[in-house]
Amino acid sequence: MNKITETLLGLVSDWAGAFTGAYNIREDGACAGRQSSEHIQIESKDGAPGLVIRISPDAKNETVYIPACVTHSDVNDLVYNDFYVGEGADVTIVAGCGVHSDGEEEARHNGIHRFFVEKGAHVLYQEKHIGTGSGSGIRRIDPVSDIYLSEDAVLEMDTVQIGGVDRTNRKTTAQLAARARLIIHESILTEGEQTARTDFAVSIDGEDAAVDLISRSVAKGNSQQEYHSRILGNNRCTGHSECDAILVGSGKVNAAPELFAGHIDASLIHEAAIGKIAGEQIIKLRTLGLSEEEAEERIIQGFLQG
Amino acid sequence: MLSLEHLAWNLPDGEPILKDITLTVPNGKLAVVTGPNGGGKTSLAKLIAGLEKPSAGRILLDGEDITGLDITQRAKKGVAYAFQQPVRFKGLSVRDLLELAAGGSLSEPELCAILGQVGLCAQDYTDRQVDASLSGGESKRIEIATVLARKNADLMIFDEPEAGIDLWSFSGLIDAFQRMKARKKSAALIISHQERILQIADEIIVIADGGVRAAGPREEILPTLLGEEKAGRCPREGGPLYE
Numbered sequence: 335m336n337k338i339t340e341t342l343l344g345l346v347s348d349w350a351g352a353f354t355g356a357y358n359i360r361e362d363g364a365c366a367g368r369q370s371s372e373h374i375q376i377e378s379k380d381g382a383p384g385l386v387i388r389i390s391p392d393a394k395n396e397t398v399y400i401p402a403c404v405t406h407s408d409v410n411d412l413v414y415n416d417f418y419v420g421e422g423a424d425v426t427i428v429a430g431c432g433v434h435s436d437g438e439e440e441a442r443h444n445g446i447h448r449f450f451v452e453k454g455a456h457v458l459y460q461e462k463h464i465g466t467g468s469g470s471g472i473r474r475i476d477p478v479s480d481i482y483l484s485e486d487a488v489l490e491m492d493t494v495q496i497g498g499v500d501r502t503n504r505k506t507t508a509q510l511a512a513r514a515r516l517i518i519h520e521s522i523l524t525e526g527e528q529t530a531r532t533d534f535a536v537s538i539d540g541e542d543a544a545v546d547l548i549s550r551s552v553a554k555g556n557s558q559q560e561y562h563s564r565i566l567g568n569n570r571c572t573g574h575s576e577c578d579a580i581l582v583g584s585g586k587v588n589a590a591p592e593l594f595a596g597h598i599d600a601s602l603i604h605e606a607a608i609g610k611i612a613g614e615q616i617i618k619l620r621t622l623g624l625s626e627e628e629a630e631e632r633i634i635q636g637f638l639q640g
Numbered sequence: 641m642l643s644l645e646h647l648a649w650n651l652p653d654g655e656p657i658l659k660d661i662t663l664t665v666p667n668g669k670l671a672v673v674t675g676p677n678g679g680g681k682t683s684l685a686k687l688i689a690g691l692e693k694p695s696a697g698r699i700l701l702d703g704e705d706i707t708g709l710d711i712t713q714r715a716k717k718g719v720a721y722a723f724q725q726p727v728r729f730k731g732l733s734v735r736d737l738l739e740l741a742a743g744g745s746l747s748e749p750e751l752c753a754i755l756g757q758v759g760l761c762a763q764d765y766t767d768r769q770v771d772a773s774l775s776g777g778e779s780k781r782i783e784i785a786t787v788l789a790r791k792n793a794d795l796m797i798f799d800e801p802e803a804g805i806d807l808w809s810f811s812g813l814i815d816a817f818q819r820m821k822a823r824k825k826s827a828a829l830i831i832s833h834q835e836r837i838l839q840i841a842d843e844i845i846v847i848a849d850g851g852v853r854a855a856g857p858r859e860e861i862l863p864t865l866l867g868e869e870k871a872g873r874c875p876r877e878g879g880p881l882y883e
Binding site for chain 1: 689737
């Protein structure tokens with residue numbers, strides 16, 4: 335494993351020289367370390383680059399790390415990871431991605447993840463994305479997540495793009511069976527000439543299933559973001575999406591939420607707010623002794639974390 | 641000690657809001673500013689905290705002229721200001737805001753002590769977001785707590801702290817103001833119409849029509865105010881309350 339990978343691992347996961355439990359570290363399209371555990375089996379995928387991760391129903395309170403790092407330009411890493419989460423399992427999946435480029439060519443990671451979550455299982459999926467390096471080459475991360483939740487399954491997805499990623503195109507789809515719950519918190523920060531596009535399509539098919547989709551974005555400099563969400567309530571269910579964006583400088587955001595109710599008892603809500611930081615928020619923090627710049631930074635930091 | 645010398649402020653269109661305000665609040669003293677709505681009380685608080693620049697006059701804190709300082713610089717000199725309308729933040733917790741106010745991390749007992757003064761239980765509130773999920777009264781109390789959390793406050797300004805606070809918490813708030821007074825470290829200026837707050841004032845300043853209509857020790861000013869209040873109960877002099 336090279337030094338850049340180690341640095342990126344520290345930024346995108348709680349790496350401190352080692353992982354405990356099951357893990358797979360992907361470096362420039364190759365495996366830089368793998369370990370299965372008693373309840374979590376990690377194997378290479380047949381016929382395509384990627385992993386098959388099988389989490390047994392006996393896994394309780396366990397964590398699996400599957401970070402991916404691209405450490406130089408002129409890499410186009412494509413990976414297919416499938417997660418099979420057994421009935422009643424309780425697991426945390428940490429899946430950060432760091433892309434580093436000091437060259438002029440593009441550095442790209444394209445992770446296609448499928449989650450098959452069996453009855454009553456609980457998954458916390460954490461994903462942090464970052465771009466680093468001084469090269470002019472575009473750092474690109476294009477994740478695809480397809481989620482299948484069986485009855486009573488719960489998946490919480492926390493995704494954060496901290497900075498330095500020039501282009502991102504995120505696609506997330508989900509299908510929910512009865513009483514399943516999907517909770518997504520997405521935070522994206524773009525600056526300079528960066529662009530980010532995020533697209534959600536959630537189909538709530540089972541009775542009393544619920545989705546809560548919260549997106550926070552900050553578009554600084556000349557950056558641009560696009561948000562599109564489509565929630566389909568096909569049964570008695572609840573769906574909530576919330577898209578808040580802060581503009582700084584010449585940032586631009588296009589938010590296009592879409593709700594479809596195909597059942598009389600589908601209760602769907604969308605909230606959206608786009609604008610610059612409220613002046614009164616900056617003034618309040620300045621009365622506590624922060625400078626204008628410190629106040630702005632603190633407000634953005636909190637906004638993206640919240 | 642806060643001193644205002646011939647302070648004046650006009651709206652951008654030139655309309656005078658405050659005219660020639662001169663007053664002093666010594667350290668350890670509590671001055672209550674009262675007067676009719678629209679008389680310029682909140683404008684006065686904003687001028688002292690630096691949110692607005694005066695068109696004339698000087699503001700002195702412990703003898704130092706702070707008129708030219710901006711909001712941040714004044715905060716660093718010890719000006720603390722609780723807004724009339726609390727500001728909400730998506731993504732900042734009560735702990736975050738109080739730690740920003742204190743200028744460093746706060747222990748659980750410290751958080752308990754600060755929030756306790758405004759009648760909130762630290763356990764229930766430290767991790768709450770300071771957003772629209774808080775009721776009006778809750779966010780108002782947290783706003784007051786951001787001033788009580790300040791460690792170097794030489795001057796504490798509260799703009800209508802009683803607004804939205806229920807009767808039970810109100811006694812606690814009065815206690816907090818009295819403790820603040822007893823410490824004798826800082827000067828306090830409270831904008832209020834509340835009789836119980838007026839009753840703990842050392843000095844009462846009545847602001848009306850942009851000027852100081854009356855100012856002096858509580859014993860002197862309060863009886864005149866209560867008299868006025870009774871006389872002015874019905875908007876139509878001499879007429880019945882309802883027609």
